[in-house]
Amino acid sequence: xxxxxxxxxxxxxxxxxxxxxxxxxxxxxxxxxxxxxxxxxxxxxxxxxxxxxxxxxxxxxxxxxxxxxxxxxxxxxxxxxxxxxxxxxxxxxxxxxxxxxxxxxxxxxxxxxxxxxxxxxxxxxxxxxxxxxxxxxxxxxxxxxxxxxxxxxxxxxxxxxxxxxxxxxxxxxxxxxxxxxxxxxxxxxxxxxxxxxxxxxxxxxxxxxxxxxxxxxxxxxxxxxxxxxxxxxxxxxxxx
Amino acid sequence: xxxxxxxxxxxxxxxxxxxxxxxxxxxxxxxxxxxxxxxxxxxxxxxxxxxxxxxxxxxxxxxxxxxxxxxxxxxxxxxxxxxxxxxxxxxxxxxxxxxxxxxxxxxx
Numbered sequence: 001x002x003x004x005x006x007x008x009x010x011x012x013x014x015x016x017x018x019x020x021x022x023x024x025x026x027x028x029x030x031x032x033x034x035x036x037x038x039x040x041x042x043x044x045x046x047x048x049x050x051x052x053x054x055x056x057x058x059x060x061x062x063x064x065x066x067x068x069x070x071x072x073x074x075x076x077x078x079x080x081x082x083x084x085x086x087x088x089x090x091x092x093x094x095x096x097x098x099x100x101x102x103x104x105x106x107x108x109x110x111x112x113x114x115x116x117x118x119x120x121x122x123x124x125x126x127x128x129x130x131x132x133x134x135x136x137x138x139x140x141x142x143x144x145x146x147x148x149x150x151x152x153x154x155x156x157x158x159x160x161x162x163x164x165x166x167x168x169x170x171x172x173x174x175x176x177x178x179x180x181x182x183x184x185x186x187x188x189x190x191x192x193x194x195x196x197x198x199x200x201x202x203x204x205x206x207x208x209x210x211x212x213x214x215x216x217x218x219x220x221x222x223x224x225x226x227x228x229x230x231x232x233x234x235x236x237x238x239x240x
Numbered sequence: 241x242x243x244x245x246x247x248x249x250x251x252x253x254x255x256x257x258x259x260x261x262x263x264x265x266x267x268x269x270x271x272x273x274x275x276x277x278x279x280x281x282x283x284x285x286x287x288x289x290x291x292x293x294x295x296x297x298x299x300x301x302x303x304x305x306x307x308x309x310x311x312x313x314x315x316x317x318x319x320x321x322x323x324x325x326x327x328x329x330x331x332x333x334x335x336x337x338x339x340x341x342x343x344x345x346x347x348x
Contacts, residue, residue: 082258
């Protein structure tokens with residue numbers, strides 16, 4: 001019995017991740033194309049995607065390498081862009097922290113925006129899930145996303161030359177990220193958190209080494225959490 | 241384009257190790273200890289704060305391509321507007337891409 005429900009969680013994770021392939025697919029092909037144009041060969045492109053598995057950080061590193069930035073700056077910026085995965089790690093820990101160490105190592109290696117978003121939503125909505133069901137769901141969401149990421153990188157690197165040269169590829173990233181985030185704006189605190197983060201990131205964009213991004217993210221999180229507390233307090237006052 | 245291959249491999253490997261450590265940080269070290277509700281409340285807003293903050297400067301300050309600015313802004317606004325309205329990622333992508341190509345090839 002438990003093994004069948006665990007298996008079904010794996011499949012439901014896989015199913016839920018399917019719409020994300022429409023993003024991950026083009027995104028990974030885009031990485032392959034741009035990396036090849038920058039002078040990386042297929043082996044280098046594939047190693048990059050396999051070792052790092054982080055779209056935004058890989059694009060950041062690629063951009064800065066082309067700008068001939070110092071290695072240290074490239075690493076700092078790409079890791080800063082990727083700092084949010086530490087927050088995802090923290091957010092998933094209450095749900096997956098009880099699993100075995102090797103399982104947590106696998107969870108960590110595969111952790112990206114999409115499987116985090118899907119799993120966190122699922123775990124919050126169904127608090128009765130066991131740790132093994134949660135793991136099964138999580139790995140279900142990973143399987144298609146990560147294989148698509150690698151396959152897409154390969155396709156982009158191998159066939160990049162057939163794409164038209166004048167496509168506005170740099171807008172693919174904002175469209176992908178914005179469409180991912182918009183459906184998460186379920187409540188007023190979410191909207192306010194995003195608005196504050198956007199304003200600060202625009203004003204702090206000149207800060208060196210992507211610090212503006214970290215500052216904006218933290219400010220958005222604090223504002224969201226404070227708004228939530230404030231709304232709850234107001235609701236309580238009304239009831240009394 | 242000239243990318244130095246030695247520093248490329250240093251970047252790939254360091255970025256790989258660094259990204260893994262970021263991902264493993266809490267899952268690996270905190271394990272099954274309980275989290276204070278205050279921290280959890282903040283973590284609920286991670287994604288909706290960081291991702292818009294990552295995108296906003298790309299939309300507002302394009303590197304070098306001055307003429308594309310209104311197109312970027314409109315594309316971004318349509319994508320996020322449709323996304324919030326329909327709560328559907330795929331419809332938001334289609335709306336964004338359609339807006340982009342309409343402006344690029346039909347209007348201009």
